[in-house]
Structure formats: C-alpha cells, structure tokens
Amino acid sequence: MNLDRHPFFQRWADPQTGVVSYILDRRVAPIQQSFYFTNPSLSPDEKWLWFYTIFPPGDRNTLGVVSLDPDNPLIRHFPQAQFTEASPLVDADGSILFAMRNHVYRLTLDGETQVVCTLDPDYIKRRPLARLATHLTRSADGKYLLLDGELANFWFVALGDLATGEVKVLHEFGRCYDHGQFSPVDPKLFSLAEDWWIDNTSGQYFIYEQRTWLMDTEQTRFEPLLVDGWYGHGSAPSHEWWSQDGWMCWTDYQKGVYECDITRRPWEATLVWPGPLCHSHCDATRRYYCADESPYKWEKQPCRIIFYDRARGKELDIVSAMPKPPMGRNPYHLDPHPQVSPRGTYVVYTTVVRGTADVALAPVAGVLERM
Incomplete structure (x- = not known):
C-alpha cells in the first residue's frame, strides 16, 4: 500500500x-x-x-x-467493543476477537458482534472477575483460544472452545500467571508468564522469580524456560x-x-x-x-x-x-x-x-x- x-x-x-x-x-x-x-x-x-x-x-x-487502501480509505470506531486488558486478536478473516466480562466476542468489520465462548457463571460464583484474558491467542489447529484469568484471589488458565463456546479451566494458581500465548506451531503447547502482583487484602507487592513457563493443554508439563533465570539475581527476563x-x-x-x-x-x-x-x-x-x-x-x-x-x-x-x-x-x-x-x-x-x-x-x- x-x-x-x-x-x-x-x-x-x-x-x-x-x-x-x-x-x-x-x-x-x-x-x-x-x-x-x-x-x-x-x-x-x-x-x-x-x-x-x-x-x-x-x-x-x-x-x-x-483500511490501508488509499483508494478506499475507510475508518470506523466501535464503541460496543469495550474490551479488557490487551485482549483483542485479529482473526484470519479480518474480524477481531476480544474479551469483556466473562465472554469472548467476535466483532466484524461491519460492526456485528457475537459471543464465541463464555466462562460459566457457576464457576465465577459472583466473585469479582478482574480478567478473562491478557491477550488472546489461538491454537495452531484453530480450535481453541487461550484464556488466562484472574478471579477473586487466584489466577487460572483455560481453553475457550470455538466450536462449542464452552470454557474449560485447566489449572488454578495461587500467584499471578498471565500473558498466556499459544505456540503458533504446536496446538497443545503454550507459554505463561509469572508476573508481579499485589495482594488484594494486604497490599503487599510480590515480584516474579521465574518469568516464562511452558505448559500443555493435556496438563502433562509445567516447567520454567530458564532454570537459571531467577529475576533480579543476575538476569531480568521479561516480555516473551x-x-x-x-x-x-x-x-x-x-x-x-x-x-x-x-x-x-x-x-x-x-x-x-x-x-x-x-x-x-x-x-x-x-x-x-x-x-x-x-x-x-x-x-x-x-x-x-x-x-x-x-x-x-x-x-x-x-x-x-x-x-x-x-x-x-x-x-x-x-x-x-x-x-x-x-x-x-x-x-x-x-x-x-x-x-x-x-x-x-x-x-x-x-x-x-x-x-
């Protein structure tokens, strides 16, 4: 262009x-x-x-x-797309997926929206859902979205099934893991970032120790990428x-x-x-x-x-x-x-x-x- x-x-x-x-x-x-x-x-x-x-x-x-086409210079704003975190993901067809409340929505270039997956309210149990996903990624086979959420006083990682709309929670954590990203070549593999966090009750600040972790959808592995990458002890790994x-x-x-x-x-x-x-x-x-x-x-x-x-x-x-x-x-x-x-x-x-x-x-x- x-x-x-x-x-x-x-x-x-x-x-x-x-x-x-x-x-x-x-x-x-x-x-x-x-x-x-x-x-x-x-x-x-x-x-x-x-x-x-x-x-x-x-x-x-x-x-x-x-639109980047200089001969068709269209620009649009979508006030209905009030997303949380940095969740938007541009899909292959040019539409966009984003997280809001306990849903992931699809927004087309024409402004139409639809729910593509939902975290069950029975799982939430009226507790405050601070985040459903940091930034959405799609599995290499196109079947799932990776969700990394924060609910009440814990964190979780989950799969959003694009065929059924169901969300399956894989694991829960007692400390902050976020920035989840599917591997672009292995549909079962994803990364998580151990991150700093503040306790909602005491206000105490916690720094992360091992930044990048690898986990799979079958829950057979959860391991740090760098065993010698202790943050603040000779290294400062981040932003994977x-x-x-x-x-x-x-x-x-x-x-x-x-x-x-x-x-x-x-x-x-x-x-x-x-x-x-x-x-x-x-x-x-x-x-x-x-x-x-x-x-x-x-x-x-x-x-x-x-x-x-x-x-x-x-x-x-x-x-x-x-x-x-x-x-x-x-x-x-x-x-x-x-x-x-x-x-x-x-x-x-x-x-x-x-x-x-x-x-x-x-x-x-x-x-x-x-x-």
Missing part, C-alpha cells in the same frame, strides 16, 4: 535518522494506540489496521479500524513472544533479546540482540527485530524505537527521541510496544511525537534503505 497517497496518514521523518513513519492522522478518539506487541495490529493480509481507542478521563478501551516458526523469544531488560529452540534439549538461550531493551519483536525469519528502550525510563530520558538487522549486526532508530506522553504513561499504558507486521512490511508502534497518542507505521523497506 502506498501510504503517501493515503488521506488518513501523515508522513513523519525522524529528525536524526531520516527514517519515515506514517502516522494515522484521522481521529476517531482522543487516544489511538497500536496493539500490545504480541498481537498484530494488522490483519494477516495487511489490508486493515486495528487499534485501541480511549476517551479520557474514561479508562475503558474500545476498538477502531482503518513466540516467533512465527515456534521459537521462544524474550527480552532481558539488561542483556537484550534472546531466543530458544524449545524442540531441542537441553534448552539453550542464544543472545540475538545485545541490550538493554524493553519490548521487542521480530519478523517471520527472525532476521529483523524492533524494540523500544525504554518507556520505563521516560522520567529520565526520551524513548527510542529501534530496528535491528541480525544478519548485519546493525541497528537504526526509527524514532530517536520520543518524549514522555503529555497525558502520562499511565493509566493508559502508552508504551510504544513496537511490533513487526505479519508479512514483515511495517513496524507498527504507538507514538507521541506530535503531543497526542497516535498509531504509526514505519515501512521496513525504508528503514533498510538507510542502514
């Missing part, structure tokens, strides 16, 4: 590197934000860009979508994702991006891109990477959006100095969360370089021309 011709996008070039991004200039909400990096904002055919919409001071996210070919990838805040072929034992962690880095992502080949560094340091310094060519060992800033969001990083979680689009055409991220929260796309071809 030629975004130079698109009436809804504004061309923006980084003042230091000259790398060009296209910012969604047409607004349907005061805050417009790209998806969390694990879930593509673009449809698999890269014809539609989905994004979060927020209306401050309200704290409920809704959804918007824009699956590469499209089924490798486990993650960012160590201090050391950089790692990958692991989990089909070969003993598991070995390979440093791909030396850090420090925060949120990272890669294309289907695991050659090209993007990252932000770091929205966690915004109070002290601007944030960078960085592109990395693994084969050449070179990196280049897409954004060299993104300022702190004028509306604050929280409660809207306005981290850039860069991601490589499904076909590797764009780096998609949230930007605040214009003083508002916007969605931006940086063509990868343009970045490579300047490296």
Whole structure:
C-alpha cells in the first residue's frame, strides 16, 4: 500500500535518522494506540489496521479500524467493543476477537458482534472477575483460544472452545500467571508468564522469580524456560513472544533479546540482540527485530524505537527521541510496544511525537534503505 497517497496518514521523518513513519492522522478518539506487541495490529493480509481507542478521563478501551487502501480509505470506531486488558486478536478473516466480562466476542468489520465462548457463571460464583484474558491467542489447529484469568484471589488458565463456546479451566494458581500465548506451531503447547502482583487484602507487592513457563493443554508439563533465570539475581527476563516458526523469544531488560529452540534439549538461550531493551519483536525469519528502550525510563530520558538487522549486526532508530506522553504513561499504558507486521512490511508502534497518542507505521523497506 502506498501510504503517501493515503488521506488518513501523515508522513513523519525522524529528525536524526531520516527514517519515515506514517502516522494515522484521522481521529476517531482522543487516544489511538497500536496493539500490545504480541498481537498484530494488522490483519494477516495487511489490508486493515486495528487499534485501541480511549476517551479520557474514561479508562475503558474500545476498538477502531482503518483500511490501508488509499483508494478506499475507510475508518470506523466501535464503541460496543469495550474490551479488557490487551485482549483483542485479529482473526484470519479480518474480524477481531476480544474479551469483556466473562465472554469472548467476535466483532466484524461491519460492526456485528457475537459471543464465541463464555466462562460459566457457576464457576465465577459472583466473585469479582478482574480478567478473562491478557491477550488472546489461538491454537495452531484453530480450535481453541487461550484464556488466562484472574478471579477473586487466584489466577487460572483455560481453553475457550470455538466450536462449542464452552470454557474449560485447566489449572488454578495461587500467584499471578498471565500473558498466556499459544505456540503458533504446536496446538497443545503454550507459554505463561509469572508476573508481579499485589495482594488484594494486604497490599503487599510480590515480584516474579521465574518469568516464562511452558505448559500443555493435556496438563502433562509445567516447567520454567530458564532454570537459571531467577529475576533480579543476575538476569531480568521479561516480555516473551513466540516467533512465527515456534521459537521462544524474550527480552532481558539488561542483556537484550534472546531466543530458544524449545524442540531441542537441553534448552539453550542464544543472545540475538545485545541490550538493554524493553519490548521487542521480530519478523517471520527472525532476521529483523524492533524494540523500544525504554518507556520505563521516560522520567529520565526520551524513548527510542529501534530496528535491528541480525544478519548485519546493525541497528537504526526509527524514532530517536520520543518524549514522555503529555497525558502520562499511565493509566493508559502508552508504551510504544513496537511490533513487526505479519508479512514483515511495517513496524507498527504507538507514538507521541506530535503531543497526542497516535498509531504509526514505519515501512521496513525504508528503514533498510538507510542502514
């Protein structure tokens, strides 16, 4: 798609590197934000860009979508899609799945909604359901959605059956596990993140110890990815994702991006891109990477959006100095969360370089021309 011709996008070039991004200039909400990096904002055919919409001071996210075809520049807002967490998942047909209350809904491009699966109210028993899913993923065989919920004072992982609409709880935990993600190649395998949490009664804060865990749908395995990856004791693993070919990838805040072929034992962690880095992502080949560094340091310094060519060992800033969001990083979680689009055409991220929260796309071809 030629975004130079698109009436809804504004061309923006980084003042230091000259790398060009296209910012969604047409607004349907005061805050417009790209998806969390694990879930593509673009449809698999890269014809539609989905994004979060927020209306401050309200704290409920809704959804918007824009066609990237400059000859058919449609943009829509869906106020009925009031999702929780970062749950939206763009499906193969361009529709979107999202979690709200104890249901997962499907929303079409025409705005029609339907319930696709439901956590049984008899399981909830009128207790507060804080989360049904962090960010939805679909099993490699297409049959199930992975749900990682928080109910009352415990956490659970479950399967949402897309054929029957039933939700089957696999396991319950006494501490926080979230960021569940199905393997893109093994329909029975998924990852969970052990995460920090605050006790609802005492207010006590607990940090995680072993970050990334692997579990299967048959409940025959539950094991940490890194037996020597004790957080805060020489390592800081976080922000994991699956590469499209089924490798486990993650960012160590201090050391950089790692990958692991989990089909070969003993598991070995390979440093791909030396850090420090925060949120990272890669294309289907695991050659090209993007990252932000770091929205966690915004109070002290601007944030960078960085592109990395693994084969050449070179990196280049897409954004060299993104300022702190004028509306604050929280409660809207306005981290850039860069991601490589499904076909590797764009780096998609949230930007605040214009003083508002916007969605931006940086063509990868343009970045490579300047490296």
